[in-house]
Amino acid sequence: MNEETLTPAGGAGPPELGDEDIYEAMKEIPGYLDITPGSFREVYRLAYRLARKRLFAEQTAARLMTREVIAVRPETPVEEVAEAMGRAGISGVPVVDGENRVAGVISERDFLSRMGAREGNFMSLVALCLRTRGCVAVPIKEKRAGDLMSSPAVTVAPDTPLRDILHLLETRRINRVPVTDGQGRLMGIITRGDLLRTLGGALWAG
Amino acid sequence: MGRVRDYVRKMAGTSISPPGVDPGEMLFSGLGGFLGIGLLALLESHLVAGTDLVLLIGSFGASAVLVYGVVKSPLAQPRNVVGGHLISSLVGVTAVKLLGAGTWLTPALAVGVSLILMHATRTLHPPGGATALIAVLGGPKIQQLGYLFVLVPVGAGVLVLVLVGLLFNNLLPRRRYPEFWW
Incomplete structure (x- = not known):
């Protein structure tokens, strides 16, 4: 069976963040962050999937x-x-x-x-x-x-x-x-x- | 011709510029740059004036931008500042020793190889590229230093910049430095 159908992480993406959301969040952190909202979103998407996958895999029968x-x-x-x-x-x-x-x-x-x-x-x-x-x-x-x-x-x-x-x-x-x-x-x-x-x-x- | 269209479309950009900083941040960045470079300039005029040594080179201005202006950036962390400059200066001096300063190949290789090695050692620090170039283009005064260039001005200079970064950035409640040492 393919993993994508097994893992909720495969199908469901993270709640979608807009560039504006990230931009506003970055504004709340003092100092210049040398990352674009777009790059942040890519990291966020991947990290979210990985976290999902990990939490999912950690569930056991017990x-x-x-x-x-x-x-x-x-x-x-x-x-x-x-x-x-x-x-x-x-x-x-x-x-x-x-x-x-x-x-x-x-x-x-x-x-x-x-x-x-x-x-x-x-x-x-x-x-x-x-x-x-x-x-x-x-x-x-x-x-x-x-x-x-x-x-x-x-x-x-x-x-x-x-x-x-x-x-x-x-x-x-x-x-x-x-x-x-x-x-x-x-x-x-x-x-x-x-x-x-x-x-x-x-x-x-x- | 979808491939050409995709290629051209990439040039349009996909994201937005990160937010600017508040006036306080501008001021602190400026002050940090002033202090870091000022200290180096002072040391140069008092310690090495009259000798064959120099302490202040152009690429330190670029490092100052990162260490005092983009404090959180991985590129501005001590590992990168010290490692990036040392590696690039080694590469630059070696390039001159092997190929001489007179050919177009020398600066190109100095910067190219520095980039590879900085990446490979996870010490990427953009001003390192400038340091490699300075080793090649810095003129007779730099070239006669040979590998001493790696220690003074480069090694000594980056230590001062990082030290000022530690002392100055951490004085401010809103700043901390570094994000990591190693």
């Missing part, structure tokens, strides 16, 4: 993750998993074992594809329902989280930089990634929504 994670156990029946996800309004949960180690992730897509939706998304399930008579939860009844989950889970370490997390979400086409410690124990989770907030914040902060 700082971005949500710590309160709704997780299920492998033996949790799928209807309970679905209920929990529905209640919380989330589209996926990590599956952890008795020692809080992440065994997998179970998401809407896992449900949908196991229910016969070819592309694993909701509309393909709708299409399936419309083509067949009656609807189709039958194949996953009686199953447990461990049967449906995607495993092994894609996880990141707490010090994984934002850049890598974005890359991972994009290339693995996932919407969330659990953050685990050295022993694979669940510390938190990062969702696309979390990242949207962070990146949005970065965009407006400047």
